[in-house]
Amino acid sequence: MTQDGTRCVIEGDSEDRISGLPRNVIDRILELIPVEDAARTSILSRNWRYIWATFPNLVLDYRFCRNFEGKLEFNFKEAVDCILLMHMGDIVKFVLHTRGIFSANSSYAIIDRWILYVTRNGVKILTLRTSNDDTYTLPSSIFNCSTLTYLELLSNCVFKPPNPFLGFQNLITLHLEGTTFVPATSFCVIKAPLLARLDLILCRGTQYLNIVSPGLKFLYIRDSHSYLVLDCFMNCKNIRLLKLEFNRVVDDPTNDKISTLEKLLISSPSLEVLRLDSFFVERARIVPNGQPSTLNCLWHLYLDVDFSKMGQISNVLQLIKSSPNLRKLRISVHATSDNAEAILKYLDTPSCLEQPLDKLEHIFINFFRRSKTELLFVKLLLSRTPSLLKMCIDQVADIDVDIALELMRFPRASPRAELFYSRITL
Incomplete structure (x- = not known):
C-alpha cells in the first residue's frame, strides 16, 4: 500500500511462491497433508488444476479412513473409486488402509480391482493394511x-503365489x-534378486518359505510359533543386520532351532549387527566341532x-569372544538371580573371558536389577576392555547408593572409561 491507499505491485510478488517450487517438492508437500486437502488444491488456480490429478503418491491411510467412521462401507468404496478415476498418469506410491471399514463378511473383490489398477499404472511402493477380522488372499x-520395489502387507494377508x-x-x-504363507507346490518360493531388506513379523507358515535372494542385507524375524525355520536363509551370504525375536517362549525338544541358528550365524561372514532376544541367546552357540567360529565383521x-x-551367559561370552572387532555391546536384562552359585563361580573365573576386548568402546546395560550375577558380569567386562570409553547402566528401580559405589570401585582396564549409572523412567 502507498500513502494514498492505492496498491502497488512489488516485483516477484505477482505469483505465489509455492507454485514456483519444483514439482518434486510440491508432491512432497501434498503427501504430508490429508488426501482430501490435497484434492482441494485443484481449485486454487489454473496452475494447480491438474497437479492433484497427476500426483504420483496416493496415500489412503488411517487418516483417510477416519473420515468414514460411522458411515456406510459404500461411501468409502465410492471415494476410492472417484480418486482413482480422476487420476492421470503413473501411480508410483499407493497406500491403502481398510481396517475398520470393511465388515468381516465383506467381499474383497473391490480391493482386487484397486490393486489391479495401480499395478497396471507403474506402482513401485505398495502398502496394504486390511482388517484383522478376516483374511485377504x-x-x-x-x-x-x-515394477514393485517396496511391498508392505499388514494384517491377515494370505500369500499364495500363482504357479x-x-x-x-x-x-x-x-x-x-501377520501374513500366512500357502505354497502353490511344496514350498512358497520367493525369488527376489535385488531384495535388500526382509521383515517377517508374526507370520504363519514360515516352514513352507524359501527365499532366493543372494543380496539380502537386513533380516528381521519376529515369530510366535515354535517351528520357525531359518534354513531358507542359509544361502543369504551378505546379511549385514540380523534381528531375531520370539514372541513367546516355547521349549520344544523336537525343534532343531539350535543347530539352525548356529548354521545361520556361521554362514553369515558379512554380519555387522546382531540382535537376539533371550530365547535365541540360549540357542546361539557358534562352536561347531569344538572350534569357535569368528564373526570378523560384527561391530554391534x-x-x-x-x-x-x-x-x-556362556553363549553371550562366546559371542563376545568370537567378535574381535566388536565396538558396541548392549545388554537388556531379561531375568536374573542371586542364588545361582554355579553362575557366580563361573563369572568369577578369569578363564571365562581370558583375552582382552581390544575394540569394545561402548557398553549399555538396560533394566539392570542389581543381582550378584549382573555385578560380576559388569566387573568382568570392565576388567577386559582396554579401549572402553563409556559404560551406561540403567535400572527401573530407584538408585541404590551402595550398589553405585560398588560399581565405581570396580577396577577398569581402560583409564578413559566413564561409568554412568542412572534410573530410567518407563
Missing part, C-alpha cells in the same frame, strides 16, 4: 507386478506382518539375557 496382480511364479525381479524391501551386538541361566 492377495490377487495375482501383485505377484505379476514387475508358475517368476518372483519379484525389482523388489528391494519386503515387509510382511544387542542381546536380551536371562542371568539366571548358565547357558545364556
Whole structure:
C-alpha cells in the first residue's frame, strides 16, 4: 500500500511462491497433508488444476479412513473409486488402509480391482493394511507386478503365489506382518534378486518359505510359533543386520532351532549387527566341532539375557569372544538371580573371558536389577576392555547408593572409561 491507499505491485510478488517450487517438492508437500486437502488444491488456480490429478503418491491411510467412521462401507468404496478415476498418469506410491471399514463378511473383490489398477499404472511402493477380522488372499496382480520395489502387507494377508511364479525381479524391501504363507507346490518360493531388506513379523507358515535372494542385507524375524525355520536363509551370504525375536517362549525338544541358528550365524561372514532376544541367546552357540567360529565383521551386538541361566551367559561370552572387532555391546536384562552359585563361580573365573576386548568402546546395560550375577558380569567386562570409553547402566528401580559405589570401585582396564549409572523412567 502507498500513502494514498492505492496498491502497488512489488516485483516477484505477482505469483505465489509455492507454485514456483519444483514439482518434486510440491508432491512432497501434498503427501504430508490429508488426501482430501490435497484434492482441494485443484481449485486454487489454473496452475494447480491438474497437479492433484497427476500426483504420483496416493496415500489412503488411517487418516483417510477416519473420515468414514460411522458411515456406510459404500461411501468409502465410492471415494476410492472417484480418486482413482480422476487420476492421470503413473501411480508410483499407493497406500491403502481398510481396517475398520470393511465388515468381516465383506467381499474383497473391490480391493482386487484397486490393486489391479495401480499395478497396471507403474506402482513401485505398495502398502496394504486390511482388517484383522478376516483374511485377504492377495490377487495375482501383485505377484505379476514387475515394477514393485517396496511391498508392505499388514494384517491377515494370505500369500499364495500363482504357479508358475517368476518372483519379484525389482523388489528391494519386503515387509510382511501377520501374513500366512500357502505354497502353490511344496514350498512358497520367493525369488527376489535385488531384495535388500526382509521383515517377517508374526507370520504363519514360515516352514513352507524359501527365499532366493543372494543380496539380502537386513533380516528381521519376529515369530510366535515354535517351528520357525531359518534354513531358507542359509544361502543369504551378505546379511549385514540380523534381528531375531520370539514372541513367546516355547521349549520344544523336537525343534532343531539350535543347530539352525548356529548354521545361520556361521554362514553369515558379512554380519555387522546382531540382535537376539533371550530365547535365541540360549540357542546361539557358534562352536561347531569344538572350534569357535569368528564373526570378523560384527561391530554391534544387542542381546536380551536371562542371568539366571548358565547357558545364556556362556553363549553371550562366546559371542563376545568370537567378535574381535566388536565396538558396541548392549545388554537388556531379561531375568536374573542371586542364588545361582554355579553362575557366580563361573563369572568369577578369569578363564571365562581370558583375552582382552581390544575394540569394545561402548557398553549399555538396560533394566539392570542389581543381582550378584549382573555385578560380576559388569566387573568382568570392565576388567577386559582396554579401549572402553563409556559404560551406561540403567535400572527401573530407584538408585541404590551402595550398589553405585560398588560399581565405581570396580577396577577398569581402560583409564578413559566413564561409568554412568542412572534410573530410567518407563
